[in-house]
Amino acid sequence: MSSHTRLALTAIAIILGVAFVSGTYVFTDTIKGQFDSLFTDIYQGVDVAIAAEGTGVGSADVPFDESVLDIVTAVDGVEIATGGVTGFATIITTDDAGDPKIVQNGGAPTLGFAWSDVSRLSPLSIKDGNGRGPTTSSEVAIDVGTAAAQGFKLGDVVKIQATGEAEDFTIVGLMSFGDQDSLLGATLSAFEMTEAQRIFGLEGQFNSIGVAAISGVSAADLARDINEALPAGIIAITGQSQQAADLSEVNDSLGIINIALLSFAAVAVFVGSFIIQNTFRIIVTQRTRELAMLRAIGATGRQVIVMVVVEALIVALFASALGVVVGIGLAGAIRSAMNAAGLAVPPGSLVVLSRTVFVGMATGVIVTMLAALLPAYRASKVSPVAAMRGETRVRKTTMRKRAITGVSISALGLVFLMTGLFGSVGNAIANVGGGALIMFIGVSVLAPLAARPIANVIGAPLPKIFGITGTLAKENTKRAPRRTASTASALMIGIALVTFVAIFAATIKASIAETVDEAFPSDFTIQSSQLGEDPNIPMTFSRDLVGQVDALDEVAVAGAFQFGEALINDEKGFITAVDPAKAESLLTIEPAPGALDSLTANTIIVSEKLLKARNWTVGESVTITTPLVEDVPFTVTGTFARTEFGDYLISTEVFTQQYEPTGDGFVAVKLAPGVSLEEGRVAILEVTDNYPTTELQDKSELVADAEKQIDGALALFQGLLGLAIFIAVIGIVNTLALSIIERTREIGLVRAVGMSRRKVRKMIRWESVIVSLFGATLGIGMGLFFGWAVARALEDEGLGKFAVPFGQLMAYVVIAFFAGLIAAVWPAFKAARLNVLEAIAYE
Structure with a gap:
């Protein structure tokens, strides 16, 4: 296998990590761009926007008296002004059984508006052939996208629920929002003004007023003049300022999503760094004699370091560039998935900013270079004479230092973790995350010390079942504890995190069940089946x-x-x-x-x-x-x-x-x-x-509904963390493939004394399984600890019942077992295909 092929799987780890990072940026930047375009459509003809000033608490618009409109229209410089009324209006259909069914695309909102014929001040429009706006209390216009999806047509009667009971309305118009037939999957309903005020509980009130200025009057001057006329508590700002404020709110929300996705990307990159470091360590070890010869003819240790680091840089540049490209494709795939889920993301080019390319490239290059530094440094310290004799074994003193270092790092991480969970610090999340990261590094340093005893336990049945093949598989994992531990560490991180998430979810579910049983002497609860603007405050009903x-x-x-x-x-x-x-x-x-x-x-x-x-x-x-x-x-x-x-x-x-x-x-x-x-x-x-938007539930149904939501979140987290596990499996493939090169002569000898190709494949497969199960053992252990610590820290917040989902943990063990088998397929095939005579002669 050439050195280029040796590094190919390492490049995959870099590509996947960088793709996650760059794809996150491309996706959120694209959504930001679409919202920017959306708000441009909304405020295109609005010179001045008027709303209640409010107290700064809550996200909902505070309504104000509609008489303010008369005050505004009387101000010099106003060409036209119109009041706006908004709320939630849910379209109701029936399912196959004839029961009420809410029309909603995923988690997209169900929005209602007062129809305005002043096209300059409204983004809502009706194209030729799509009917007209509502003019009576029994009429409604809905968006083209919802009508197409539900099979509605002009003249159909639909039920719509706002703040009161569901009522019948006749569809008289099919609306577009700007140039789009839908608004990011939301359902849109527009009513005659007085009717909108009634059904939203805003009789005699507006949420907002839009103003168009006479030609030649600046928006800033008009806003100033209107403010002088407005009563206390009502404020006028330019349309551009309102657009910027709305966009800022969206960007804040997208920023939270960005941070969450980048956190998962960081996990993938962190796992990848173990693979990169392990790969370069093995490659450098395999090239010890080559490097020793260079040292013997005059190369300095510094030159050896530079040579290894430059090799890492070349791999990093290539893989990072490819990772950015893959990330762009990933963002497109996410957009397609959202469209498939009914969220109707508008078409348009993906937004790739120079920042995205820079961050993606920098992430791949920096992580790769740092991961390669330690193997390069170690290579420069090997004595040329010892290296040419093949002496690269780890001394006992080195293992003692490893134990001291690992315990020290783990203890430091534990301090950060516990301070974040139980102490009073400014940024608890940073302390918890940083502590967990440091503990992962500490346990990874200590892992070689545990590799032999744990591999001995895991591999104990193999000699009895598979004879000499099983014995060799077990002994091969024990004789190279650093390689075994380094390979398993990447899988350990992924398994630890999914274990933690599973335990946390199980603890929440158990605590909810206990809370409902103790805190609800009532028999039934009624609440909205929809989400409100604020996730902490439920949607209201009549x-x-x-x-x-x-x-x-x-x-x-x-x-x-x-x-x-x-x-x-x-x-x-x-x-x-x-x-x-x-x-x-x-x-x-x-x-x-x-x-x-x-x-x-x-x-x-x-x-x-x-x-x-x-x-x-x-x-x-x-x-x-x-x-x-x-x-x-x-x-x-x-x-x-x-x-x-x-x-x-x-x-x-x-x-x-x-x-x-x-x-x-x-x-x-x-x-x-x-x-x-x-x-x-x-x-x-x-x-x-x-009231079809409400949901009647007894205690058991309330608990089951909560568990369903938690399971959905759990599946999402496990899916995102699955990338880290996939990268870890690639690491196992890489390590096994490289170890086969390292053991070419050994494999040739066992073949020469009678081991069949089938047994060679079996030996490599069970080595891989032992490594995978070793990583799963460490990961589940750390995940259990993290889950217990977080549950205890949040005990006063309602997590009073710690729970361990043993079935899921066993499933992770099974997944690790099969991951080991799958990871071994290609290396085992390569090992079995080695030419015996060439392998015996291999140096």
Whole structure:
């Protein structure tokens, strides 16, 4: 095998790592570009945008009185102005069984608007032949993409649910958004203005006003003049400024996605670095005599280092460039997958910035060079005479130093990890991530010390089953512990991370099941089946629903709960609103005596844990800022123990004064005595069927739904971490292939004394399996530790029940076993095909 072929698999590891990095940048930059184009369409004709100033809390637009429009149109320089109303409007169809079915593409939102005939100020348009805009309360226009996907046509009657019950509307128009037939997979519905205000609970109000200036009037001057006329709390800014603000919010969200994907890319690159280092170490070892000859005829140690590093640089440049290209293709594949999932990403060229190329190339080159430095340094330190005799064995003193170094590095990583989990530090995530990284390095340094005993245990059955072939496979992994450990370390990292994720997910599921059982004395819950703008706050639904359910004969009590973001003494938090008369019968919050009864105007009760953390006392005065009001004084009048529903509770009556009344976020239902779950379900469904976006669940269904969501996230994480495991398998292939070159003469000798090709293949396969299972053993052990540590750190946050998914861990062992078999296919084939005479003569 030529040196170029030796490095080919190493190049694959670099290519995959760089592809993940560059593909992430290309994908997010492309999405950013599409949103930039989208907001350009939205604000193309808007010179000035007007909205309520708000308090800076929450993401939703605060509505304001529609009379503001008259004030704006009276300002000199305004050519035309129109009010805007937005909300969530979900189209309802029926499934094959005739049950209500929500029209939604993946997690894309279901948006509703007030139709405007002022095309200059609206991105919504209807092309010739696609009907017209709605003009009466019973009409609607929907986007072309949704109509095509659902088979809707002009004149069809569809059910749409906004804040109240689902209602019938006739489709009179098929809309486009700018030049596109859909908006990133969202469903779009437009209603006549007054109707939009009614169904979104905004009678007599707007969310925004768009203004077009008379020709010759600058947007900045017009915004200034409008601000002088506007009442307090309403602000006008230029359309360009509003566009920049909206785009900034999107970029912030994409930045989080970018960081998350780059974290997985970093794992892949980190795993790849082990393969690169191991490959160069083996190659340098195989070329020891060659390098010794160069030293003997005058080459310095520095020149040997430069020679190895330059070789690494050439591989890195080639592989990194190819990795960038593969990354561009990966970004295109992700976009295609999103389109297949119904998220309708607009067509267009992928955005490849110079930064992407630079970061991708730099990542590949720097990681490769650093990984190659240690083997190069070691090669320069080998005595020419010793090298020509083939003396490269590791001394016991070196192993002692390795033990001290490995323990020291692992201890340092443990300190960082525990400080991040249990200490009070500014950036806990950085400490946890950095600690885990350092611990991986420490365990990798220590791994050669464990290679012989663990390989001995794993390989113990092989001699009994396969005779001399099994014995040779076991002994070959034991005699080169550094090579075995270095190869297994890459797989160890991947297995450790998927093990940690599996344990964390199992712990969350077990804790949720325990929490639901203990914290919900109610029989049923009702909540929206859709996601809201803020993942911490559930989507709301009509407040009429809880009254209708509470009035049923089969129901003893039904109570609604609302949730909102707030600043409490200038610190971000989330407030839960409860009905003090019903809360204790529906939820287990363990309030202090009299705490719930104390919930009246401008009073709040807080969790015991938070009271202690803030050094507050009952009777303390705090200020609360919500999206509507700022610095409202509240008095802490009591405490409660359980925090499943948040750390702050106020009454629903007070909540409606502090927040725009958009609906309930959650309803708990307790059945009347003697009513079975099935009887109660039938009765409640007669009400909830009128609100198709809501979901009725008993305790077991609530737990199952939560577990389904966790399993979906688990599958995503495992898929992303699967790349690291794939790279690790490539490392096993690479190491085995290189070790065959190293052992060419040995393999020739065993063939010469009678070992068949089949047995040679079997020997190589079982070596590979032992290495894979060694890596899985270390990985599962580290994953168990990480999972336990994180679960204990988050015990006060609701993770009270540590769980280990033994079935999944066994599955990882099986996967490692077959990964070892697959990794050995090509090296085993090459070993079995060696010419016996040439192999015996090999030097």
